[in-house]
Amino acid sequence: WIFSRHIKRQTLGPLKCAATPRKRKRSIIWGVIVLTAVGSGGTLLLSGEKIKWTRFCGSVLKNVNERILTSVIDSDGLCVGLENDWPVYTTVPHHTELSSRVLMYVSDIINFNVNKIWDWLFPWEQSKSDDPWVLLELARSRNFWIRQMGVASLAGKVDWDSYKYRLVAQACDHRTTTALARYPHANDGYFLPQPKLHPSKHSILYDLKEQLSKLPIPPAVNSCIMFYRFISLDHDYLFQRDPLGMEFLTHSYSLPGEDEKKNEQAIEFCLEGIAAYTSNPDYALAFVENHGLSVLQRLLEEIPESWVQIFIVTILSNLSQVSSLLDAIVSTGWINVLRLWSKSSDAALALLALTTLANLDRDWISRDLYQDMVLLHPTQRNSQPFYADVVLVHGLRGGAVRTWRQRDPDADSKPSVISPCWPRDWLAADCPNLRIISIGYTSSLHRWGDTCPYEQEKRTIEGRSRELLKKLQSAGIGSRPIIWIGHSMGGLLIKKILSLGQQESEFSQFTAKTKGVIFYSVPHHGSSVVDVLMYAKYLLFPSVEVQEMHTNSPKLNTLHNEFINYVTENSIPCLSFGENVKTRFGRPLPKILVVPLESSDPGIGKFVSLPDNHINTCKPCSTDDIIYQLTYSFVKNILNQIKR
Incomplete structure (x- = not known):
């Protein structure tokens, strides 16, 4: 027509x-x-x-x-x-x-x-469902974003009947269980308790030694792993009371509580050995195959003390580095334990548990691994995106959490709230678009305090810096702008990391991404305490770390010149704090100015002299303290520049 x-x-x-x-x-x-x-x-x-x-x-x-x-x-x-x-x-x-x-x-x-078809095209409509099976199906999807939508919907269900939470706990896969544990408001019913263990015929110390004996002997004889293995399995060497063979001078009886202390010390050495072993992925697999997780569960049930919990969460953090061990950790109920610890009042235990959960949660945007470091922020999934990394490095005899606590209150002024870790509680709240990581390592003033006398080359500034660089790369440091914060020897490690980044292309991203540096009482030109220890070095046996920090050390002078050239050429802002009060190391010992002002002043950037001792220069007493105010302003300005 x-x-x-x-x-x-x-x-x-x-x-x-x-x-x-x-x-x-x-x-x-x-x-x-x-x-x-x-x-x-x-x-x-x-x-x-x-x-x-x-x-x-x-x-x-x-x-x-x-x-x-x-x-x-x-x-x-x-x-x-x-x-x-x-x-x-x-x-x-x-x-x-x-x-x-x-x-x-x-x-x-x-x-x-x-x-x-409607559900496939519009999965967010499914995520509004109140049916646990529908949400579980979303959480099992092969599409990444649909999985995250399903997990977030499950975490948001706070008014279900208890049977629904238990149904999800029994039906969901291990990947979903780990993801739910990283939501702070997820219902506790999603997490199954640890299975009951059969009673053991032996003591817990015997089982721990049995675990160590089953692990393969390391190829390096002069290693810390071999040292802990030897002293843990050789009871006579560990507790020999008469090394000179003069048995007639010893008592035939034990003092009250002496046997309990020996047993506790033996367990501690066994846990040190297991922690050293599990830092190696191959040994970690062998430990789990030998039912080591069940032994740790029994240890926690018999000795539920804080020092045991810290050792166990450290071992679990090492195991979390191996992705194939996720099923073993979840099936033995450790996700429920880690979630309970993440709510602990002990900041170190809580942050280590949250860091372990972050390592286990491989099905997330960030797949970074944290070894020998603590993730301070963000520790949960439902957090804001971050645009820069803040890396904290403590000094001698410090800790990844302990060094960054709020200053102990005076007798006259007692604040209502004490922060056990001010970067987590204050800086993260004021600058939520940051990832804050604190590095941990063991150190001592003298060799008498060394827990392991071997591998001394790893304790030097260069050796320790190289170890930290590898771990920082695994944590994704260098992929975005970096702000370094160091206290005492931690500042020297930061300078060495930047020096290695300039010299070796493998670590060049650390120097390229550095946007600012903050120093708290860093001995750029040496420490007076080290000079005192070096005078009596044949009596006190100063550690390797201490020997490198004497006044006018050639290594420190070379390192500082390299740092000055790097900061000047790249226009890197620098903020430094110095102490003006002597520090007391013990009642019979006199007070000592650990780092004089002429050593803590790098000669570049802004320098602030504080009326505090060496320990308190990195511990503000409140958010109104000049230490925190200057630190916050410095970090905030850099963050604003990055956003622009």
């Missing part, structure tokens, strides 16, 4: 098809449905979902196909079933017939379910 009237210019009357608008509308609807079906199938194929081809076979749009085959065509008031009167169907306009034939053809190829 269109061809005859408009092309051949013939005189024709109007097209007699009274029902054309309604049927045209119906054709458009069927066309949209077909396009939706084809688009949904393509979306599923591209999303990587595992869908069997049989789901695409059968009938197109099963629900729609049924409607087509049972639909009626209204022609001159006559309603006829499509299956019973095909000739009547052929009398309808050609475009309607064609669309229907296409639908029937595709219906033999694709098995379509409108509800499922």
